[in-house]
Amino acid sequence: MDTSNVHDQMKSAGYGSLAAAAAPDQPIEEGLGLRTGPWTAEEDSILIDYVNLHGEGRWNSLARHAGLKRTGKSCRLRWLNYLRPSVRRGNITLQEQLIILRLHSRWGNRWSKIAEYLPGRTDNEIKNYWRTRVQKQAKQLKCDVNSKQFQDAMRYVWIPRLIERIGGLPESLPDQPRTCTTTTSEFEYWVDTNFVPKTSGSTSSDSYDQVQACSIPTDRTSSGDEFMTYPCSGQYGSENGSGYSQNGINSDIHDFEQIDYCSTGGDTSVENLWNEENIWFLQQQLSDG
DNA sequence: AAGGCTAACAACCGCCATATC
DNA sequence: CGATATGGCGGTTGTTAGCCT
Numbered sequence: 001m002d003t004s005n006v007h008d009q010m011k012s013a014g015y016g017s018l019a020a021a022a023a024p025d026q027p028i029e030e031g032l033g034l035r036t037g038p039w040t041a042e043e044d045s046i047l048i049d050y051v052n053l054h055g056e057g058r059w060n061s062l063a064r065h066a067g068l069k070r071t072g073k074s075c076r077l078r079w080l081n082y083l084r085p086s087v088r089r090g091n092i093t094l095q096e097q098l099i100i101l102r103l104h105s106r107w108g109n110r111w112s113k114i115a116e117y118l119p120g121r122t123d124n125e126i127k128n129y130w131r132t133r134v135q136k137q138a139k140q141l142k143c144d145v146n147s148k149q150f151q152d153a154m155r156y157v158w159i160p161r162l163i164e165r166i167g168g169l170p171e172s173l174p175d176q177p178r179t180c181t182t183t184t185s186e187f188e189y190w191v192d193t194n195f196v197p198k199t200s201g202s203t204s205s206d207s208y209d210q211v212q213a214c215s216i217p218t219d220r221t222s223s224g225d226e227f228m229t230y231p232c233s234g235q236y237g238s239e240n241g242s243g244y245s246q247n248g249i250n251s252d253i254h255d256f257e258q259i260d261y262c263s264t265g266g267d268t269s270v271e272n273l274w275n276e277e278n279i280w281f282l283q284q285q286l287s288d289g
Numbered sequence: 290a291a292g293g294c295t296a297a298c299a300a301c302c303g304c305c306a307t308a309t310c
Numbered sequence: 311c312g313a314t315a316t317g318g319c320g321g322t323t324g325t326t327a328g329c330c331t
Binding site: 110112 | 315316317318319320321322324325
C-alpha cells in the first residue's frame, strides 16, 4: 500500500489541518467554546503567524491571544507535530528504521528520546511507525513485540538485513542527538551480526534500562548504554546448541537470505523484509527454542 | 458494487514533572 | 511551602483511503 501521500489524501478528503471543508460541524467543547478535531487551514495559518511573530511557549495564552478556540495543549501539539518548519514528512527511510530499531532496543518506548536522534521526525511519527509497522511484524510472528524472541529476531535478522539493504554500515550513526560522530567500528559493535547471546542470566527485556549486557567487548561494556546491550537469555543461544546455536543462527540467516534476498526490489518498506519465507524461518527459530 | 479489513497518521487523553506565583 | 499553571510524554482513539473478498 502506497501511503506516502496519505497525508495529502487526507487533506483533500477533508481530514486534517488543511482541509478546506473541515469546519462547520466540528465538535466544540461544551461550555468553553473550544474546538477539537482536525485543524482547519485557517487555524493553521493563525497559529503559524502567531508563533512566527511571538515564538513558541506559553501555549495557553498563545491560544487565547491568537484567537484560536483551542487548548494550549492542542496548539502545542499541532505546532510540534505538524506545522514546525523543521518537521520532515514522507516515508521513514531504511537508515531511519535502523536507528529506530536500535534506539528502541536501548530505550524502549521513549519516543521523544528516540526522536532526538532523527532530526525532523516527531515522537508521534516514530510512535506511529512502531505501532503500525513493527508491531505488525510481531503479530505475524505470533509473539509480543517486547518479547525476547522478537527482540532477537530484530537483532539477528531484521537489523542485519536492513544494513544489507542500505548497502553496508552507514558512514555514521548518531550516538548523540543531531551531531553524529560515531564511527563505523563503533556501529559494528552495536549490531554485531556474528554475535550470539550466551546462556544463563536473568532476562529483563521488558525493562529497557535494566537490560543486562552479557556479551559486549569488554572494553566497551564499561561505557554504559552507548553500545548495544544484549539481554541474557536462558532460552536461546544456549551452550548446548538449542535455539540459536553459536554458529547456527548465522548460517541459517545466510541460507535464508539466499532464498529471498533479491526479492525485495527497490521497495524501501521494511515489511518486505518479512515475506512468508522469512516469517516461516523465524517461527521455526522461535519454536525450536 | 458493497462491505469488511488494514494501514497510516492526526489528534486527544491522562498522568507526571517542573515552573511560577 | 503549597497551589496553580504549563509543558512534556506515552498511550489511545478517530478518521480516511485503499485493498480484498
